[in-house]
Every structure is written in C-alpha cells, then in structure tokens.
Amino acid sequence: MTGNDGFGIKKIGSKGLVFLLTFAVAFVGFSFLPAPFGGSGELRALEKKNKRIISLYAAHTEVLIRLGARDSLVGVSLQETYDGPEVRGWTWPEKFSVQDDVEKFLVANPDIVLIRPQHLGSNSHLFDSLKNSGIEVWVKQTVDHSDLYDYWAEIGAICGLPPETAAKLVSDFKEKLVPYEAYGARTDKPGVFLESVHREIKTFTPESIPVWVLNMAGGKNVAGDAEAARKGLVVANYGPEKLLEKADLVDVFISQNGPMNTVPLEVILSRDIYQLLPAFRNERVYKIPEELISRPTPSLLKGIELMHRMLYPNDPVTLSEDVPLEGPEAAGNPPAAN
Secondary structure: OOOOOOEEEEEEOOOOOEEEEEEOOOOOOOEEOOOOEOOOOOEOOOOOOOOOEEEOOHHHHHHHHHOOOHHHEEEEOOOOOOOOOOOOOOOOOOEOOOOOOHHHHHHHOOOEEEEOHHHHHHOHHHHHHHHHOOOEEEEOOOOEHHHHHHHHHHHHHHOOOOHHHHHHHHHHHHHHHHHHHHHHHOOOOOEEEEEOEOOOOEEEOOOEHHHHHHHHHOOEEOOOOOEEOOOOOOEEEOHHHHHHHOHHHOOEEEEEEEOOEOOOHHHHHOOHHHHHOHHHHOOOEEEEEHHHOOOOOOOHHHHHHHHHHHHOOOOOOOOOOOOOOEOHHHHOOOOOOO
C-alpha cells in the first residue's frame, strides 16, 4: 500500500502475523499495530481481536461502525458526526480527547487506541504512557483517494474481522458510484474552484480526497496546478492572482464547511475579488460539509451525491439525498441552467 503517512514497515515474530510500524515523520519511536499481511501479501484478520477500542478520530470511528464493530468502541472523539442507521437509538460511549490524562484512558481499559499523526504532536506524553501500560496505539491518516479501500480493510483487521467484511463495504461503495462514472468522460463538465480555507484562498491538491470527490461528482477542478506547502498536506495555497488568471473557468464555487473553514456563506458571497467569477454572477456558490468530502469514509458517497446536485441541479441521475444544499438556490433563487 502506498501513501503519505511516512511509515516504515518492520516484520517481527515467528508467525509473521504482527508488524511493527515506526512513525518516522517527526516522532520516531511511536509504533502501532496495522492490518497484518499473510505470506502472499493479502490482508488477514488479527489473531487477537481487539474487543475494546478507543477512537480519537471520527473517520476511524465511522469506518469501524460501518464494518459492524460498533460494540467494540469504549471511547470516541469529540468530533463525531456520523448519524447513519447503525447509530440511531444507540448510546454513544464516553468521549475522549488528546488533552485527557492517561488515567481516564486506563479506567476505560482499551486494548488499542486509534489516532492520527497530528495527535502525536498534541500530547506525545499521553501515547508514551499508554504504550508503557501495554496499550497499543495505532496511527493513521489517509489523505490520498487511492489508499481509501486499503484503509477500510486495515480498520477491519484491527477489529479482528475477516477480510470479506471490508471487501463487502468496498464493493457496496463502488456499486453506488456507478451512476456517476459517465460524467468523467463528459467534455462539458463545469469548472469548479473548491475552497478549503476562505481567508487565504486555499484549495486542495489534485490527488487529495476532496478533489477525487469533485471528479466523481462530474466537475472539472480549475486548480489542478495547486501544490501543497510540504509533502503530505492536502490543503494548498492558491491566492488571488492564480485564481483570477482562471476566473472565466469557475462556473461553480464550492467551499467546505467545518472546523477548518467556518466562514458563513454570506461572507463568501460578499468578497469583492470573487465577484469576477462567473459562479458568483450566476449564483452558483455553495458550501458543503467538510466531513462529507475530507474524511476517508463511506460518507464520501453522500458528498459526491450532494456535490453532483450542485453541479447538475436538473440532472435526473442525481440520487435522493437528505442533506440540504447551502447556496443561493436554497434561499429561493433558482440555479442557472446547465
């Protein structure tokens, strides 16, 4: 599996069922238990099933729940937003954060704690203490769409689930993508600027998951030349000059809405420099929930559906969706014709 996580792999043990991955980006010495591989490289379920799991990243939590391992959770993050049928009527377990003391974690008695790399920089002492107490710490963040399905399989292996469980999740997801495949070959796709951070006019790198969502929804990314400030990042500076160079290409403007970008739609609509974009003149400016385009979970399908409605508002192929649009047409203004 390829990726930008910066981990090296070292095989240990006589059976070859457990791997130790060393976090080598900035915190050498942190290890975690990944999905193991058999002799031929295929993913296999862990010999020891982790029955008590704390997840400090909402993406890890959602994938685990989607795989049917909800009851393994004894703790979740403060950022949970998943509201699918698997959790309706369910009492969520206790909330945890990287700022909690180690005693809180020890009381919960987890077998493993699932985090992402940025958590290590927030409280490295916590994870050192957990490891010293015999609790595994698994570090992962998937930022490239090509790693999406392998990531889901890894979560399944951590829970001790057979590979077929994750394979079914992947196959169901791919099947639901089929209605959108024809849009990739269209020559009249609307040009889209996908805003990640309003203040600095930032977008996403071409290989990122949000741009993949845009491509699947049938849009053309006008910021295909965007580059991250450093390797491993998906947010890219773009700036007013580069955007204005491509102003005439921006048929639709979509801004992610979440912790990274909290600016209201009204503020975006009033920005002077944006008035030169066709998307603003034609009232095709929208906001989309960050968790639907940035988190590497099956909810990306909902993001694709919602974005497709923004790009092709009159298209009958669009599936029924319960997430409301946030844009000019939501206030009663009809969308411009395709």
